[in-house]
Amino acid sequence: GDSVTQMEGPVTLSEEAFLTINCTYTATGYPSLFWYVQYPGEGLQLLLKATKADDKGSNKGFEATYRKETTSFHLEKGSVQVSDSAVYFCALSDQGGGNKLTFGTGTQLKVEL
Amino acid sequence: GAVVSQHPSRVICKSGTSVKIECRSLDFQATTMFWYRQFPKQSLMLMATSNEGSKATYEQGVEKDKFLINHASLTLSTLTVASAHPEDSSFYICSAYTGMGELFFGEGSRLTVL
Numbered sequence: 001g002d003s004v005t006q007m008e009g010p011v012t013l014s015e016e017a018f019l020t021i022n023c024t025y026t027a028t029g030y031p032s033l034f035w036y037v038q039y040p041g042e043g044l045q046l047l048l049k050a051t052k053a054d055d056k057g058s059n060k061g062f063e064a065t066y067r068k069e070t071t072s073f074h075l076e077k078g079s080v081q082v083s084d085s086a087v088y089f090c091a092l093s094d095q096g097g098g099n100k101l102t103f104g105t106g107t108q109l110k111v112e113l
Numbered sequence: 114g115a116v117v118s119q120h121p122s123r124v125i126c127k128s129g130t131s132v133k134i135e136c137r138s139l140d141f142q143a144t145t146m147f148w149y150r151q152f153p154k155q156s157l158m159l160m161a162t163s164n165e166g167s168k169a170t171y172e173q174g175v176e177k178d179k180f181l182i183n184h185a186s187l188t189l190s191t192l193t194v195a196s197a198h199p200e201d202s203s204f205y206i207c208s209a210y211t212g213m214g215e216l217f218f219g220e221g222s223r224l225t226v227l
Binding site: 044102103 | 117119147149154155156157159162206208216217218219220221
C-alpha cells in the first residue's frame with residue numbers, strides 16, 4: 001500500500017538558517033503530494049502541493065519539488081523564522097483530488113533566536 | 114477561508130463511558146468528512162470516510178462498533194467512542210472535503226480515558 005516516510009524530528013534551527021525536511025513516498029500510480037503544517041493549538045493547514053512529476057509547490061518561502069525518479073518531495077526554506085516553528089507533515093493522495101490522504105509521521109521544527 | 118471546527122478539544126472520561134466528538138464545517142458544505150487518529154510521534158491514521166446520509170467506510174482494522182460515525186448533515190459529522198478504554202486515548206482529527214479539490218482539517222480532539 002501507499003506510505004510516506006519523513007525524517008524524524010525534532011529539528012532545531014537558528015533563525016535565518018536553511019531548512020530541509022526529507023520526505024519519500026511509495027505509491028502505485030501517480031499520486032499528488034502535499035506538505036501540511038500544524039501550528040501549536042491549531043489544525044493542519046495545507047502549506048503546498050504538487051500534482052505531477054517535476055512540479056514545484058511553493059508558499060510562504062517554502063518549496064518542494066515532486067521528484068518521481070527518487071520518489072521524493074523534500075521541503076525546503078532558505079531562511080527560517082521563529083514563526084515557522086510547527087509540525088510539518090508530508091502526505092500523498094492517490095486519488096488526485098486530495099481528499100483521502102496518507103501521512104508521514106510529522107517532523108517538529110523549532111526555530112530559535 | 115473555510116474553517117472546520119471540532120468539539121470538544123479535550124475530553125477526559127472514565128473507562129466504560131462513551132464519548133462523542135463533533136466535527137463541523139462552518140462555512141461550506143462537506144460532501145465527505147474523514148476521521149483520523151494520531152498516536153504520539155506517529156502519523157495520522159485514517160479511521161474512516163464519512164459521506165452525508167450514508168454509512169461510513171472504515172479502514173481495515175478499525176472497529177466499527179467501537180468507533181461510531183454519523184454524518185447526518187452536510188456540515189456535521191460525529192465520532193462516538195463507545196465504552197471507551199485507556200487504549201482508546203488518543204488525538205482524533207477530522208477533515209472535511211469541499212468537493213472542489215480542497216480539504217480542511219479541524220483542530221483535533223484529545224481523548225484521555227482513565
